[in-house]
Amino acid sequence: MLEPICWILLLGFGGGQLARLLNIPALVGMVIVGMILGPQATQVIDPAVLALGADFQKIAVMVILMKAGLGLDWEKLSQQGTVALRLGFFPAACEALVIAVAAMVLFQFDWATGLLLGCVIGAESPAVIVPGMLRLKSLGWGVSKGIPDAVLTGSALSDVLILLVFGLLINVVGEGAAQAWYWLPLQVLMQISLGLLCGWVLAQVLVWVLVRQSWTQTLTQDTLVTAGLALALILLADQLPLFSGYLAVMGTGFFLIELDAPLARRLRSGFDSLWTVAELFLFVFLGASIQLNVLGDTWGLGLGILAIGTLVGRMIGWLLSTWGSNWNWKERLFLLPANSAKATVQAAIGGLPLAMGIPGGDKILAVAALSILVTAPLGAWAIPTFAPQLLSRGEVDPTKTAMTRQLTILAAVDTDAQAPTILKKAAELARRSDAEVIVLHVIQTPETKPLETLHTQCQSLLADIRHRIMTVEGTVPAEILRISQEFQASEIIIGRHGQTGWPSKLIGSVSQAILESSSTPVLIVSETA
Template identity: 25%
Template sequence: MTLATSLVLVLVAGLGSQLLAARLRIPAIVILIAVGLILGPIAGLVDVDLEPEQLSELIGLGVAVILFEGGMSLRFSEFRRVGKGIGRLTVLGPPVAMALTAIAARYVGGIDWPVALVLGAILVVTGPTVIAPLLRQAGLRRDSAALLKWEGIVNDPIGVTLAFLTFQLFALSEGGLGSIATGLLYAIVVGGGMGAGVGLLLGVSFRRGWVPSHLKSPLLLVAVLLVAGLGNRLQDETGLLAVTAMGLVLGNMRLAEREQLLHFKEGLTVVLVSSLFIVIPATLTADDLRALDWRIVAFVAVLMLAVRPLTIWLVTLRSDIPTPDRRLLAWIAPRGIVAAATAGSFGPAMVAAGYPDGALLVPTVFLVIIVTVVVHGFTLAPLARRLGLTTGARNGLLIVGASPFGLALAEALRRRDVLVTVADGRYQSLQPMRMAGVRTYFGEVLSEHADEALAESGVSHVLAATDNDYYNALVARSLGIEYGFHRSFQLAPAEGTGERRALTFERRASFAFDGRTDLVTLDERIAAGWRIHATHLTKEYGLRELAQRFGGDEDAIPLGAIDASGAFRLVSPDQRFLPLPGSTFLYLGAARQPATGAVPRVDDASDGTATGA
């Protein structure tokens, strides 16, 4: 098989595994490793015909891009909230975790001390590429998620640097424990300083327009690779610390294109993670897998059940980290691509340096990855819920803009257990909402304060419903990045705008409801006595019969549907869906409908009473 064919096969297998994992709602790394083992040791379809040193350098470049993207996603505002906890996890955590893991590897796994210490350093890392999707699925509170995210991203380059310095101590017989501390300090100060300086320089050049827009993403990618290479020239594995610091500085500068740059890097990271988790397992042989005996399995169990809890207990002792967060941290520590890549680099090098147990590094680390990802992936959400660290189910509507129609819609949804928050920058406009008991947010909904305040409000859909069509588009497009563009809507523009004068679809969000009715019309209907009604759909009376009813009452405006499980969706001509039997369909109609035989039962959402159809 040619190199080009192998590359295409790896990319197709990697992205296909990601899609399958997303569909099945399971951690993608589990499928990626399984596919890599099938394509490599089992089927022999992927053969990485590169020298170990060359493969290690290529993998290192990919890891550099991944860590840069992780650093860029960190916000200083998170550090201000939980900075003391982050400091303990990232300063005290690595040496304690390394020592305890090495002891377990030696006395439980039966691995020689030099290899055990390198393994301890490698397993300091808790992969950000694994943590991030798990946090999204679990719906953790912001502070709890920040602790896990910062630990994963910051400790990754520290763990890799510790692994290199420990390897250097034993394989090259250079220095002692003092050299490890000195080398780590050098990597943090010099490598981190260089990365931060380059990040600052790039940020200033982007702000001042020195770089054309179409060249910013490519230039950023090249800069990441360059900084990683220069950092490794200063000291091996220092490049990872440098690119993490570079991403941290650049991500916290006020850049107009920050989200665009971050999304570009996120997409690239998905491709790299998918490819690396196919390539690295493919380098394993059947002999490598057979080397995993019961002692290695016992080591993995001790690592999860004793080493991690003891590490967290020691580093958080007498800290202000809440007890539920400590318990969660004591259990959750999945490993990811950085651990796999580092093991792939140092395993063969340890064997070449005269340490046979180095052959156990790669298969042991992969076993740790598989077990931790599977176990922690399926237990994170239940444990977080039990500890009270989740935001609850995301099944709510954020209405931006207080209005009579917004109040009517909020009350109708609240009666059916759908969470509703109304946001407005005019305090007096929110008074009717507050009097009705509707949750409100006063202020600019696109502010950082709103981002923090609404993080735990259970919002799943956004409806921009102010009297400014262009502001509606701005809000819905901006919040669509977080909640999904398929869940962000705006009201139709005012009459008379005209198609040619209106915003194009690429610059606005999907129109809500029938796609024609604007806020003025909706408020006028409410003032005229119209009410929001709810129709229960059955097998006998479904979507077709409902459409026939609307055909006879052209003024009725469809609003949304709540399925049998309680999940809510807004109606939109741009996001069509079919409400299933058992769903409750909401629409705005006249207060009293003429009696027809078409609708056997219509519940009035305003007061919960049944009215004749």
């Protein structure tokens, strides 16, 4: 176990970073690494380890769905009326039906087997859609109409529906249990309602344990307890299939925002860190599970089926989902890249028909593998690429999304006795938020010796802080404000420089000018601070 895990961590991360350098979605590099390490290439990940891939994928999907729930906005969802609910039904259902008809023509499948293929392909990938939508929310694209929230909710609901229908179809095709169809509406309603109820209960438990009883002391402990209970909820759903475990996890995150927003904000940061590791295992194992040898002569017809399912089936579904809404034609067109990616569900269920000996199972597996190879990287690339062209940019709600950009603190210093105090305060704040410090000195007269002293002070006081020293010429307040805007500083730290008369005891002229003009928070320190 240890050797494959070592290779997954190192090569998976390296493949993702290399893909980013080439302006390709990181998951593409991770999937390629998985294909190389998998049983069909180097066999570093042997079948025994690959058999555990489903468990790793389950953990990773739990993490990403918790992130999705912690990023949902009830106010935006309520503004959309039934759009999110319709997105949870029409696109996947229409795609499954169109693919079933196409498979009957191209593969000579019967109706039940064609619909089985439609369910495998109709499911949407939370591993691609959730990070993409949360990224759009953090940047403000489509947030004014709640488009990312609607897509997130619709994707979760559609997977519940598709997996239920797939389970029934497996019984119908494999065992002839046609009477199970009569219970489908009741099962869907029960899975969704009980899933949301379990999510609400778990959210209440987490607030009681982590906030009211204070059983934990750190963010890491909060995250581990939450992840452990969420994973237990998914395992319980597997043993007692009366509710959707994945919907329950997403609901937990959503209800936490309403019950205790500060706890939700902390957990959002913790699950962001968990996802950094979880995505490596998810996509590397995903690549290793793709069986390229089953594609054979199926890839041509498979691409045709995927195109028909997306461009015909899903287009009809998107039109029905947004009918009567306030979405314009560009926002509706955005659903093409935003709501089409396939990955995790196809990897999990694509091989089941073949394993059960269902006729046509090899073709179902081949099309499932093809859908992952084509739509997952395409979706990961298309979401950030087309969002600026098709969506309007609104104001970001920091209470509903994680702000992941690197924080920068601007410490404006003179070569006087206040410089060490400013640097100490900058270092203190930077250590709390893992921020970078820009030490800015505005030169007004040639000064060699004091600048050497400033460099020495920075090396001593900022030794464990990522920092840079900048010297510019010009007017002091203007240059401080310019550098602050150029580097998007999150805070400006300055000293209290004096001016003649009694105001010098309160604030200096430079400090006052910056306070009056800066849109960035300003912290003023004195020599005795």
